[in-house]
Amino acid sequence: MYRKLEQYAIQSVKKTIQDLGWEEPSEIKFEVPPNSNMGDLATSVAFQLASSLKKSPVEISQNISGNIEIIPPFKKVESKGPYVNFFFDPEMFSRMVLESIQEDYGALENKQEKVILEHTSANPNGPLHIGHIRNAIIGDSLARVLRAAGFQVETQYYVNDMGRQIAMIVWGLQNLDYQMDPDGKKDVEIGKLYFQVNQKLKANPEIKSQIDSILKTYEEENPPELESMFKEVVSNCLEGVENTSRRMNITHDAFVWESQFVRDGSMKKILETLDEYTKQNDVLYLDLTDYGIEKELILTRSDGTSLYSTRDLAYHLQKSENSDQVVDVLGSDHKLAIDQLKIALGLLGGKSPDVIFYEFITLPEGSMSTRRGVFISVDELIDEATQRARVELDERRPELGEDEKKKIAKIIGVGAIRYYIARLSPEKHIVFKWDEALSFERGCASIQYAHARACKLLEKAGGFTPSEVKMDTLNFHDLDTLEVDLLKTLAKFSTVIEDSARDLRVHSVAQYALEVAGAFNKFYKSVPVIGSEKEFLRLLMVDKSRITIRNCLDLLGIEAPVSM
Structure with a gap:
C-alpha cells in the first residue's frame, strides 16, 4: 500500500521538477518520517539537486512544495527544511487501506522467478537441537516471505549421507553391542549410539582407520549390505528430523542426498572440468591465493575419496542450473567455505549463492555439541x-x-x-x-x-x-x-x-x-x-x-x- 502511494508522490515530484525546467535525478526516494507531524511520506530529493542547481536544499524544497500539484490521496505538501513532506487525506487514505485488505493480504504479484532455498540440513547423526533451530526457523520463515513476495520457492534439505559421522554410526552398529530402544524416537537412539562411538574413539584413536576404511569402501565399492546400513541409519534419523520439524510447522519440498553426486558421475565431471586449475600433492586441491584466499580448497582426500566440500560444489551446481536464484542459510563458521565454493562455482559457470549467515545459539552454561551429548533437543x-x-x-x-x-x-x-x-x-x-x-x-x-x-x-x-x-x-x-x-x-x-x-x-x-x-x-x-x-x-x-x-x-x- 505504501509503495503504491509512494509512486503517486514520485510522479508528482517528477512532474514539478520538469515544470521547473530542472534535470530530473535518476532516482527519487521516499521514506516514512519518524513523526507524523513531519508528514506521512518525505523525500530528500532537494539534496540530490543542490549541486547541479547551485542552490541550497532548503530553497529547492520550498520551490518544489510551492509549485507541486497535490493529487489524491494527499491533502497537502509542504517543505520542512530540506525535505518535501506529503500528508495523507485521512478519509481517502483510510478508505483505500480498508479496500486493499482482503483475506490474502500481503500476497504480491507473481514474479515468475524460481528460488531454491536450502535450510536446516543438519547432519543425520542425532535429533535436531536448539543449535540447529535458528537455521530451520530463518529458512522456513524466509521461504514463506519469498512465496508471499511472488517467487516460486523450493525448499531443500541437503542430506550429508556420506560423511564421517554416518560411517562412525555404521562402525558402531558393526562393533558395539548397542540395542536401540524399539519404542524410542529413532533419531534420538542414533544420537545415543553416535555419542558412544565418540567415547570409544576418544579412548582408542586407532578406530579412526577402521572408520576411514568403511567410508572408502562405501564410496568406491558400495557393497549392497553396507549401502543398506548407511541408508537405514540416515533414513531413520531423517524420519525423526521430519517429525520434529512438523511440530515446529516446518516442512521441506525435497531432501537431496549427497551420495547421488558421487553415484551419477557429477563429481567426476566436476573434477574433469576443474582439471586445468587443480594441483596435486597428497591431496587434489584448488590454489586460491590469486583470489585473495590463502587456504586452498581440497577436492579429494589422499586416499582419493571425495570430501563434503566437493560434493557440496556438485550440489550447488545442480541448484544453479535448476533455479533463477540460490539461497543458503548457514552458520557463520561457513564463511570461508562459501568464499572458496563461490570461486569454484564461477570456474564451473554456476550461479553464486546468496547466503544468510547466522550466529549460533548457546545455552547460558556454554555451547552445544551432539558429539559431546550436550544439547537441548x-x-x-x-x-x-x-x-x-x-x-x-x-x-x-x-x-x-x-x-x-x-x-x-x-x-x-x-x-x-x-x-x-x-x-x-x-x-x-x-x-x-x-x-x-x-x-x-x-x-x-x-x-x-x-x-x-x-x-x-x-x-x-x-x-x-x-x-x-x-x-x-x-x-x-x-x-x-x-x-x-x-x-x-x-x-x-x-x-x-x-x-x-x-x-x-x-x-x-x-x-x-x-x-x-x-x-x-x-x-x-x-x-x-x-x-x-x-x-x-x-x-x-x-x-x-x-x-x-x-x-x-x-x-x-x-x-x-x-x-x-
Whole structure:
C-alpha cells in the first residue's frame, strides 16, 4: 500500500521538477518520517539537486512544495527544511487501506522467478537441537516471505549421507553391542549410539582407520549390505528430523542426498572440468591465493575419496542450473567455505549463492555439541514451551476444556520459540533463556493475544459480515488519531514483505508483527467499537487488523489462535 502511494508522490515530484525546467535525478526516494507531524511520506530529493542547481536544499524544497500539484490521496505538501513532506487525506487514505485488505493480504504479484532455498540440513547423526533451530526457523520463515513476495520457492534439505559421522554410526552398529530402544524416537537412539562411538574413539584413536576404511569402501565399492546400513541409519534419523520439524510447522519440498553426486558421475565431471586449475600433492586441491584466499580448497582426500566440500560444489551446481536464484542459510563458521565454493562455482559457470549467515545459539552454561551429548533437543524445547504455556492457561482461562487448553498451549509454545528466534537479525548471537523466550507479557504471546481479541470482538458483534459492508455508507469523518495510526500501520504490510524478500531477512517481519499488534491493542483499549456511531467502520478495522496479524504470523510459521 505504501509503495503504491509512494509512486503517486514520485510522479508528482517528477512532474514539478520538469515544470521547473530542472534535470530530473535518476532516482527519487521516499521514506516514512519518524513523526507524523513531519508528514506521512518525505523525500530528500532537494539534496540530490543542490549541486547541479547551485542552490541550497532548503530553497529547492520550498520551490518544489510551492509549485507541486497535490493529487489524491494527499491533502497537502509542504517543505520542512530540506525535505518535501506529503500528508495523507485521512478519509481517502483510510478508505483505500480498508479496500486493499482482503483475506490474502500481503500476497504480491507473481514474479515468475524460481528460488531454491536450502535450510536446516543438519547432519543425520542425532535429533535436531536448539543449535540447529535458528537455521530451520530463518529458512522456513524466509521461504514463506519469498512465496508471499511472488517467487516460486523450493525448499531443500541437503542430506550429508556420506560423511564421517554416518560411517562412525555404521562402525558402531558393526562393533558395539548397542540395542536401540524399539519404542524410542529413532533419531534420538542414533544420537545415543553416535555419542558412544565418540567415547570409544576418544579412548582408542586407532578406530579412526577402521572408520576411514568403511567410508572408502562405501564410496568406491558400495557393497549392497553396507549401502543398506548407511541408508537405514540416515533414513531413520531423517524420519525423526521430519517429525520434529512438523511440530515446529516446518516442512521441506525435497531432501537431496549427497551420495547421488558421487553415484551419477557429477563429481567426476566436476573434477574433469576443474582439471586445468587443480594441483596435486597428497591431496587434489584448488590454489586460491590469486583470489585473495590463502587456504586452498581440497577436492579429494589422499586416499582419493571425495570430501563434503566437493560434493557440496556438485550440489550447488545442480541448484544453479535448476533455479533463477540460490539461497543458503548457514552458520557463520561457513564463511570461508562459501568464499572458496563461490570461486569454484564461477570456474564451473554456476550461479553464486546468496547466503544468510547466522550466529549460533548457546545455552547460558556454554555451547552445544551432539558429539559431546550436550544439547537441548528441539522436541524437549517444544515440550517445555507447551508445558509452560499450559500452566499459564490454567491460571488465566480455567474455564476452558482440556482439549482446548492442549491445542492453545501448543500454538502458544511453538509460536514463542519461533518468534524468539525470528525477531533478531541473524548476525546477533543468542543465549537461549527460557523465561525470556516464553514470556507472556511481551513477544509472540502478545501478538497472538491481539488476534484473539479481534476474533472475540467480531464474535460479540453477532451478524457483522465484512464482505457485505458498503464502503460508501461508512462514516469516515473526524477519524480518531488511534484509528488513523492503526490504518497507517496496516498499510505497511506489503512494503515490509517486499523489503524482507529483497534483503533476505525475516526479523523485520517479526518486528512489524509486534508493531501492528501494538497499534491494534491501543485502538482496542481506547476506541469504543460496538454501540458506537461508527460501529461498522470500526468493526471493519478490527477485521482488517485480524487478517493482517494472522497473515503476518503465518509468514513466521506461527498460528494465530482465535481464543487465548
